[in-house]
Amino acid sequence: MTASQSSQEDTRPPHASPALVSGAGANAALLVVLFGSFMDLLDATIVTVAAPAVAGDLGAGDAQIQWTVAAYVLALGAGLITGGRLGDQYGRKRLFLIGMAGFMVTSALCALAAGPGMLIGMRAAQGLTAGIMVPQVFGIIRATFAPPERAKAFGAYGAVQGLASVAGPLLGGLLVDADLFGLGWRTIFWINVPVSVLALIIGAKVLPESRSASTARLDLLGAMLAASGILLILLPIIQTENWSWTWASYALLAAGTILLAVFLAYERRLTGRGKEPVFDPALLRIRAFAIGLGASVLFFGGIGSFFLTLSVYLQNGTGRTAWETGLVILPYALGSMITSGVGVALAARAGKALLITGSLTIAASQLVLWVIVEDGNDPGYRLLALALFIGGLGLGLAAPLLVNVVLAGVPGRNAGAVGGVLSTVNQIGGAIGIAVLGTAFFTTVTGTTTGTPGPADYSHALGIVLVASTALYVVAALVMLALPKTAAEQVDQ
Numbered sequence: 001m002t003a004s005q006s007s008q009e010d011t012r013p014p015h016a017s018p019a020l021v022s023g024a025g026a027n028a029a030l031l032v033v034l035f036g037s038f039m040d041l042l043d044a045t046i047v048t049v050a051a052p053a054v055a056g057d058l059g060a061g062d063a064q065i066q067w068t069v070a071a072y073v074l075a076l077g078a079g080l081i082t083g084g085r086l087g088d089q090y091g092r093k094r095l096f097l098i099g100m101a102g103f104m105v106t107s108a109l110c111a112l113a114a115g116p117g118m119l120i121g122m123r124a125a126q127g128l129t130a131g132i133m134v135p136q137v138f139g140i141i142r143a144t145f146a147p148p149e150r151a152k153a154f155g156a157y158g159a160v161q162g163l164a165s166v167a168g169p170l171l172g173g174l175l176v177d178a179d180l181f182g183l184g185w186r187t188i189f190w191i192n193v194p195v196s197v198l199a200l201i202i203g204a205k206v207l208p209e210s211r212s213a214s215t216a217r218l219d220l221l222g223a224m225l226a227a228s229g230i231l232l233i234l235l236p237i238i239q240t241e242n243w244s245w246t247w248a249s250y251a252l253l254a255a256g257t258i259l260l261a262v263f264l265a266y267e268r269r270l271t272g273r274g275k276e277p278v279f280d281p282a283l284l285r286i287r288a289f290a291i292g293l294g295a296s297v298l299f300f301g302g303i304g305s306f307f308l309t310l311s312v313y314l315q316n317g318t319g320r321t322a323w324e325t326g327l328v329i330l331p332y333a334l335g336s337m338i339t340s341g342v343g344v345a346l347a348a349r350a351g352k353a354l355l356i357t358g359s360l361t362i363a364a365s366q367l368v369l370w371v372i373v374e375d376g377n378d379p380g381y382r383l384l385a386l387a388l389f390i391g392g393l394g395l396g397l398a399a400p401l402l403v404n405v406v407l408a409g410v411p412g413r414n415a416g417a418v419g420g421v422l423s424t425v426n427q428i429g430g431a432i433g434i435a436v437l438g439t440a441f442f443t444t445v446t447g448t449t450t451g452t453p454g455p456a457d458y459s460h461a462l463g464i465v466l467v468a469s470t471a472l473y474v475v476a477a478l479v480m481l482a483l484p485k486t487a488a489e490q491v492d493q
Contacts, residue, residue: 028206029144030153033137034160035199036100039192040130041161043072043107045168046188047123048307049322049329052315053176053185060116062442066238067120069308070434072127074234077427078227079131081278081420082220084139086132088212092139097203099133104196111189143210166333169307173326219270222278225263230428232256237435241443279421288409289418291482293425296402298476299359300426301433302469303395306366308434309441309465317458318378331385335392336399343397351405351487356477358398363473365391370466376456401487402426408484433472437465 047054051065060068087095106126113119141153175187183190233256236249243249267277283289307329314325343354369387372379403422410418444461445453 026144026149028202029140029208030156032199032203032207033096033140034156035195036096036103036133037137037157038160038164038167039103039195040076040134041164042168042171043126043130043192044076045165045307046172047072048304048311049169049172049325050176050185050188051308051311053322054116054119057184058113058116058119060119061242062446063238063240063242063439064116064120065312066308066434066438066442068116068123069304070234070238070431070438071120071124072130073304073427073434074227074230074431075124075127076131076134077424077431078223078230079128080135080424080427082218082223083132084135084420085218085276087136087139089218091209091211092136092143093203093207093209096133096136096140096207097200099129099131099136100196100200100203102129103133104193104200105129107189107192107196111183111186139210140207143208165336166330169326169329169333170323171326173321173323176322217275219267219276219278222263222267222270225259225266226278229256229259229263230431232259234431234435237439240439241446283418283421286410286418287482288406288484289422291479292402292406292418292422295355295406295476295479295483296422296425297429297432298472298479299398299402300429302362302366302437302472303433304430305433305437305441305465306469308438309462312441313373313458313462316453317455317462328381328384329388331389332392332395335389335394336396337392339393339396340400343401347401347404347487349486351401351408352480352483352485354401355398355405355480355483358394358396358401359473359477359480361394361397362391363394363470363477365394366466366470366473370463370470373459373466374463376459378455404487405483408486437468440468441465 047069051068054060054068055062055065058064083095083099103126106122106129109122110119110126113122137157141157145153171191172188175191176185178187180187232252235256236243236245236252239249263279264281267279268281270277271280271282284293310329311325314320314328315322320328339358343358346354365387368390369384372383372387403419403426406422407419441461441464444464445457
């Protein structure tokens, strides 16, 4: 469930027709929005495999590589709720096409980046355009399909998520190693351009327009305060290796904390005046939501950082190519695809148990991986694949269910707002994990030797990340004990 689901119902009457768009038109519309979702999910994973190639070509430092990944995730998270509200107010088709066009342009600018600074800036812009595009997917599906067909449409969306998780590492590795037209890693961004053009042409013809009946003004200031506060907190953490911890670093942390406090006060004031804020602080008084926030940050905090550091370890530490790295990561995605369907099917009966089992399974896989890499030798494909496959099984059990388990403990009138905020927090948790664990990895690599880091240095650094993320998932499982036992009914998931 994402920010777009916090919107009010479509102005179309629910009895309009069995399907709000005719069969062929509905399928074409679904295909277009799934293209958009696929590109977003692909870009969230494909860059991690290409990170060492980007660093080598652009001369990017460790912190700049972290920002290349984190900037996209953070900007996407910051834009989700705002993007959903814009679609509700100005039309979901219009905002989807605007977001798609922006995603195409920023992808091309990423491909043309002359240096790491430009790439980071364009990745942030790309994340913002994805934050405009992605929330419209759910609203468009709701406006296009009547309830009986809607479940199948959301099932197709889930299948696309699984496909993107598999395609991202493999496609990234293939494109980097293929070095098409001598473009190297830049092809991972260029590939978005023709796909976007095709989706824009078809989308302009087949997508239905819909919007909410709400006339609430967009809380743009609230969104900016929240994003700025989080950015100021992450900045000194990611830049630790370059800046060290000086008074300026602590000042940035303090400024970020103050901005977040101002954000909460401003949102409380908006709520008191009957306005519609980005985040209603009163939601924190709902026990399931407060616990869900903590569980989301812990759970998703380990995912992005893990794949970034694993990719660097596999390429710089063991000498694998980008394509070989994608093949090593593939079992993780396959494991996730196997269990995600099982988890969704059993969520209504054992949602919390599945969350806890999934978290502990990921923790076990991280611990197994630590054991096999800590000695500094290349463990070989089979051992790596086994550990990653186990982790994927755990991810598939837990990740698709977390929001809906939290929603089971939330009053119906708050479900949309809670779902939107939790989806945003998932992205922010990923950015925080990249900042903290990614920094621990890179500082360990450079801090263990005065010369060029060797395989043992990368193994040791990855080991620290694995031990820390094991602890994260164990704590997440403990926090999840306080969540509702079952998931909420998945109508629009």
